[in-house]
Amino acid sequence: MIIVTDTCSILMLLRLNPAMFCDSCYECCTTQEVFDEIFQTRKFKDKYPWRDTYRGVIKPIPQGHVINAEQYKNVSAAVNISLQEHSCYNLSREDKSVVILSLLLPDIQPNVSDVAISTTDRALIAFSQEEFDLENIEPLEIVSIWLEKGALIFDHVTHMPIFEDWIAKGEPFPSPAAKRRFKQLTGYDFPK
């Protein structure tokens, strides 16, 4: 599986696992638009002062680099037409880039069987699901996937403060199912 991660998910996961984009075992990728947003939004600099430390480890898949131009056009058209004709949502450029890359990935990497997105944005989740059957995997679920695979070893001392910081920064709470799975794997409750 490959998970196309949106800005909010990256900002929640990156400190837990700085290697999330560097090793395919973590199954994550992102878009150039999301990368640009993370490093060009001034408020992120205040809210996440550590972000610049991780500039070198976020590796977006460059759009149009290895993608068939005709397919890219078709996918973009499908996303835009869906937005115009079927949905009541309004997605930004970055939102759309996540969907577009998700749809193009099977062309870019033919050995990829499943593609999902990871975001906490409800409109993006709903649009992706309704129009393209794209599954959303919330950030804590991704952590559980890594833990289950043995790709991440949970360290209560270093990782729990990061989760507490999620809450302090006002990030969306994980779903009850995600918290249950996390507890099953680690024995720890997600902070309240």
Add this chain to the structure above:
Amino acid sequence: MPSIFGEVWNNEPSEFGGKCIKKYAKCKKKLTFSFYDIYLYIEKMEEVRMKWLGEKLKNFVESRYRSQDEFCNKIRVSRQSFSSWVNEGNIPNGKLLLAIAVELQISIADLFEDTIVASPQFMPAHNALVNQNSFDEANALAEEYSNIISNDSLVFSQVCELSTDKFKQLSKQFRAIAGIDEISAMTYGDVFKLAHKLGICIIFRKFSNNLSEVYAFHRRINGVPVIFVDTESFVPDLIFVLLHEICHSVRRNNDTEETEDDFCNKVADLAQFPDNFLNKLQMELNQADKETQKNIIVKYARDFSVLGLYKSFERRGIEVNWHYTKDQIKAISSSINNCIGKIGNILSPGTASEKDVCLNYYTFSLLFFKEFLLPNLENMTARFVAQIFDLSNGEDGQALLEELKKLRDSIK
């Protein structure tokens, strides 16, 4: 009252500015323009929503498959779904559109016709206007709004035919609609009021580099007339520019011998500065010494572009005994522009809170806010809000979205 008026006129508005302030203060307090009669102009012929060509899909399928059932099996849809696409105009969802394109080996665009954003059908000549190179850029900007601007609103249920065969008639109609007498110059407030009464949305955005030479442009988005204004435009230049674009927006077609732009320039000029106003000002200027002329210029500089005024005299062949050369007038105008500032700085000054920014935009983009933006907030991501308020290099759009919701709730 938005701080623009206090800042621009140092709390001592001119006579015209004062009129405008009173009217806008009244409206802002009422939070409604219900005391206006709203004149509307709908053009149904030029712009067409993206049209699904179900028949074309049928032709593709019939030319490549033994039966429609064979195609349906390939893309795993029911015969009923296919039939609804072909016969009832239903459009497949995104996933199925892609599947159809892959299966038939065509572009999705082959199954559609026209665009949602209607571009003008003429080609403006001047560098300061949208030219061929920036057409795509302007369309792309307009398309960002195609999901939230639609013609379902009851506001656009009335139609008014505006006489467009002669520029004098049209400019007179503009002034009448804006409620201005025949001896006053049009003010900022008047031109926004005119746009509102004509059902034209005004949207302020920072234009990209490809549009950097453009002050404003107009488009129809799902049948709704919209004028986009560059937030980098200087405030004094706005009146003429907006009147020009308003003229474009209301004209059905080019029914004069002149180019469309020349016609709209004439309308804008006469609507902004009626003959009576210029004649009266001519007398005032001709009787004035250099110092007095300077004071007159500074006085009117609060209300409109001084260079625009100079050019208006020139265009109409009205002789003024200027104590200043044209270059000096240009320099004065430029320094006044810098002093008053750009519309973007007034809408969103660096120190403004999200609440103030909301109120500023609400005042100057009232129709867009009331009819389209505020009713659709629940479907907007914070990032989209940041995008349309040009916050991508600055603040998180979430705070602004929350303020917009508060504004919406306070209006209800």
